[in-house]
Amino acid sequence: MKFNTRAALGAIAAATLFASTGAMAQQAPCELHIWPAERMASMTTGLLGGGLLDAAIHGGKDASNKAQMASALDSPSQLDALQSLDLPALLNLAPGTVIVRHEEPLVRKTMNKIKTRRSDSTAACYKELIVGDVFYQKAAIYGRSLHTLFMVRDFGNDQTIDFEYKGLGGNGLKLFPAKEGEDAIAALNELVDVFKKIFVEYANNERKSWAAKHPAPKR
16 A cells, blocks of 8 residues: 555644644633623612602702712723722633623613523633612611622523522712712712622622532542
């Protein structure tokens, strides 16, 4: 049998290409896609405890609060705040994970309804972080606070959710909303700081939930 040098070289090249492609697929970075909240809300309740009358009394103030919140925590600001944190450590991301920003919020009512990936990414290692709601509350008894809803979804390498964790958290406010004569910039900065604090608390709980569902193998 004659040895076909050209065929042999072709086979070697094909095998090398296949191995290289496989190695590249294994080394392809993971992706974390993040979306800001679509909407913000402000709810002020007095001794009446809510209802239409309370809403009518505080409607003007709540509208002003929402406008100020939108200036401090608009879509880019939410994403900037999250990316200023150590997301790889907080969310236990794989080394080299690429963070992909989506400036356009998702439609809030689809947040729980759509169970497939919210982007067209085909990455083999894929997660999503979605900010659901951001709202300010002032209650006659409990005072002022900011509340935020976050959701993390891990899809792995397909369109099926392997892990999901959703949590609503809140923390008190001391400066926002600023009254006349008070430092309005400090009040807006406080919103961003508390937004980040709530996320850190959420992420700590998310990691605990993930660990509980993925226990380490017994030795």
